[in-house]
Structure formats: C-alpha cells, structure tokens
C-alpha cells in the first residue's frame with residue numbers, strides 16, 4: 115500500500131484493544147480505507163471480530179426515542195437529551211460561515227458561467243468544510259453516548275423509520291442535520307443492541323407518532339410543525355410534542371410482534387459466541403497533505 119507523505123500520525127481511539135484481539139486471533143483486518151474529510155486524512159479498518167453475544171435479558175423494559183431538531187433526542191420516559199454545548203456552538207458557526215460564503219466572490223457568476231473564486235471565498239469554504247466535519251464528529255460522539263446508554267439499560271428500543279424522500283426534499287439545514295443524526299443513531303443502535311442483547315424495533319414510516327394522542331389513541335388530522343405542545347381534543351391531554359411522539363413509539367411494541375420483519379437485528383439469545391459481522395473499525399487521523407484545493 116502506497117501512502118501519501120504523511121507528517122504526523124495520531125490515533126483517534128486507542129488501538130490497544132484491536133492489537134490485543136489481533137494477537138489473540140479473535141479479530142482479522144479485512145480492508146483499510148483511506149478517506150479525506152475537510153483537510154484531514156483518515157484510515158479506517160474493516161475488522162471481523164469474534165464477539166460474545168449475551169443472552170437477551172429483560173432490562174428496564176421498553177423505551178421510545180424521538181430524534182429532534184432542538185434536542186438530540188426525547189425519550190418516552192420524559193427525559194430530554196440535549197445537544198452538547200460545543201455542538202450548538204459549532205452549528206451556529208456553520209450558519210454564520212454559510213452566510214459569509216454567500217457574500218463572497220465564488221466560482222459561479224450570477225449568469226451561471228465559471229470564474230476564478232476570490233481568496234476570501236476559498237478561505238471561507240475551507241473553514242466551512244472543517245466546521246462541517248467538526249459538527250459531524252461532535253454529533254456522532256454525542257449519539258454514541260446516548261446509544262450505549264440506551265442499549266445497555268433497556269430491553270427494547272423503538273425508533274422511527276427514516277423518511278428518506280422527505281429528507282431529500284427538505285432544504286432546511288437544521289432538518290437535514292437532524293436527519294443525518296437520525297441515520298447515525300439508527301446505525302449505532304443496530305449493532306449495539308446486538309452487542310448487548312437488547313432489541314431494536316423500527317416503526318413504520320407512516321406510523322403517525324406525532325399526530326396520535328399517547329393517552330387515548332385519538333389521531334389528529336393535522337398537527338402544525340410549530341405546535342410544541344400536543345393538546346388532545348378528545349381527552350384533554352397536554353404534553354410536550356416530542357414526549358408524546360416518544361410515548362407512542364413505546365406503545366407500538368404492544369402492537370407488533372418483536373420477531374416481526376422490522377426487527378431483523380433483534381437477536382434471539384442463543385448465547386453462543388459468534389461473528390457479529392463486519393463493524394467499522396478504528397479511524398486514524400493525521401495532519402498530512404490537504405485534499406482541499
């Protein structure tokens with residue numbers, strides 16, 4: 115493998131666990147992928163790991179998780195998981211840089227023809243790319259903490275299906291960031307529930323978790339996005355919109371069999387150690403040659 119000239123390599127995560135597994139023969143490196151995000155190079159290994167899958171245990175019952183825009187997530191227990199402060203700050207910076215970029219002399223003229231972008235535009239674009247990468251990292255880290263907590267403290271976790279068509283249509287930055295976070299949450303929960311012997315239930319894309327009353331089950335015909343509080347006309351329930359959605363997701367488990375097709379990753383506890391499939395491995399960052407123009 116020929117690598118570009120790299121000045122300094124430091125590992126983002128400790129590689130000692132991986133090294134020990136390789137020595138013991140319980141892990142095998144299948145491939146290494148080199149990517150460049152903003153102006154950092156990464157090496158990620160695809161690793162096959164032999165891992166003990168614990169028997170499914172009843173722990174803390176069912177929890178519904180609603181992934182939000184203002185908050186990282188709201189649980190059916192009423193717990194609100196807020197965005198970490200650095201993430202909020204980085205997102206504000208992202209919005210500011212986006213506005214700055216729009217004001218600079220970019221590579222596209224108003225009539226659509228190509229032109230040489232200004233130094234200022236190139237600088238802002240570089241900062242923007244780095245901030246995008248930082249936001250993604252901070253969010254992924256926060257989601258890791260949440261999914262680990264969920265997968266180890268609850269027997270069954272219910273989330274919504276990602277609405278891909280709606281996601282692609284939506285132009286709003288906040289919405290797109292939340293959707294990206296949702297995809298990451300789902301990805302992490304899929305493998306972590308397998309690791310910890312808990313189950314993941316994914317609600318149908320059209321399940322009206324926001325419009326349905328979590329107390330009496332009456333569905334509203336329309337619910338404005340701006341309405342932060344859910345108010346039921348039938349039984350008079352007043353509750354935070356996201357808590358209501360999370361409670362409906364929790365209730366969904368009563369209706370679907372846990373062995374249904376939506377829970378392909380809900381592993382029945384055979385308790386035998388087995389191959390948990392291919393999992394993304396360590397990422398190593400280095401300050402090397404830039405991949406930005």
Ligand SMILES: [Zn+2]
Nearest residue numbers: 327330346349
């Ligand atoms: Zn009601």
